[in-house]
Amino acid sequence: MAEHDTSAVTKDTFYVTTPIYYLNDVPHIGHGYTTVAADVLARWRRLSGDRVHFLTGTDEHGEKNARAGRERGMTPQGHVDDIVPRWHEMLRLLRISNDDFIRTTEPRHTERVQQFMKRLYEQGDLYRGTYSGYYDVRSETYYTEDELLPDEDGVRRLSPTHGTPVELVEEENWFFRLSEYAPDLLKLYDERPDFVQPKARLNEVRSFVEAGLEDISATRSRLDWGVSVPWEPGHVFYVWFDALLNYITAAGYGSHPDAFARRWPADVHLIGKDILRFHAVYWPAMLMAAGLEVPRQVYAHGFLLVAGAKMSKSNATGVHPATLVEHFGLDCYRYYFLREISFGQDGTFSWESMEQRYTTDLANDLGNLANRVLTMVESYRGGTVPSAPDGGEPAHGEAEAALSAEVALAVAGLQVFDRLEFKRGLESLWVLVGGMNRYVEARRPWALNKAGEHAELDRCLATCVDALRIIAVVISPVMPDAAAALWEKLGLASLGSGWALSAQRLPQAAEQGRTPAGLTVHRGDLLFPKLPE
Structure with a gap:
């Protein structure tokens, strides 16, 4: 197992990430929004002379992907293998300059998940217990009853993220001692006010932690589509623990110590505001437990709206990027979303x-x-x-x-x-x-x-x-x-x-005045010709 002796190597790389995207369906322009923003930042930093490592990828485990596969009459692996090429098509279409694309089903990642989580297990940060509560399959999130929204009968059983019914589950799990890291998290937010941006999102995270943290399930025993738990046959790691660890896998954790020292900590995780809790609470606590540096910044942008509805695959308002690129061209697509919308806020596409x-x-x-x-x-x-x-x-x-x-x-x-x-x-x-x-x-x-x-x-x-x-x-x-x-x-x-x-x-x-005289210009076609009717 590789040791992380970073004494001879220091961080010299700007490391930017998108969230890894769930594969229950094909990508829409909401995914393109986040990915183009990360790409523009990566290209800008390269233009500014920085060494850059830009990561994106796909989140392939979890109950939602397993169900999507069953609905298509496929194994979970067959389902994700079938969907991944469509994400690569989107990256090519939008001229995304990522340096790495990670799939959470890759051996390089599953091995790192087991290595990292075994470390937490051996040092006592995980313990066995019974979880009884509410689970939202769509967001792969556990909720307390107080967090749920009331349905039309006034009963609290709807996801606060999607407004869809949650499931009541009970299972034997291994729990992560998240509650023990509340003081360290609050100290992080106080000492590094730019850790979460925009500022309003930091206030949201701080309030969540101050209200009291509960330990969270780190494994699942009712599901077999995930990374297996080495010390507990029949368990897989909860998909969010698996997913968050992709950022250090791709940085070289446990496999390429020099690369890890140059890249980690990440300079910015770009995410949607709906997954802020995982990135600004659970993720830094996991890293603190493992003795690793937390990322320098988590930037949670707003939702992309169409006619007032959040852009998503499941509410049928999604628009594929190819539809817009075909009509407006690549450059307008990339320009429009960043020029029209303040990145940290919700924005409406029309x-x-x-x-x-x-x-x-x-x-x-x-x-x-x-x-x-x-x-x-x-x-x-x-x-x-x-x-x-x-x-x-x-x-x-x-x-x-x-x-x-x-x-x-x-x-x-x-x-x-x-x-x-x-x-x-x-x-x-x-x-x-x-x-x-x-x-x-x-x-x-x-x-x-x-x-x-x-x-x-x-x-x-x-x-x-x-x-x-x-x-x-x-x-x-x-x-x-x-x-x-x-x-x-x-x-x-x-x-x-x-x-x-x-x-x-x-x-x-x-610098002004650097253009050499004597160049031969070629007017050619218009940069931006008239749009088709």
């Missing part, structure tokens, strides 16, 4: 609002701007990017100064991506897009060309192309295809590997 974002922000603002600048370079300079004249004051220096300031402010404004404030960062970038349009109107390159003011025209065109280069760099985490297309149109892709878009790193890549 086809009409997505059309408006596409037409206004992408086609009219960014797309037309790029087409306008490239057309002028082709028309006035034969497609060759001119050099800005050396020396001398520009005829309209205030316009150059204003645009330069807007470039700097936009790049600085994108730093909020580190805090997952995607909407705010994109708003600052679109201030620059608007500023570029104002700059073109102020400098009037068509008039400069007509008047034969060649030096000023060169300065104007070179400034515009340089700003477009910077925009291509900084939009690449959000809209990778549009950024690559713009990079190609600007002629930058022809400069060799050092100028590949994937090789660009901030802050140097956003």
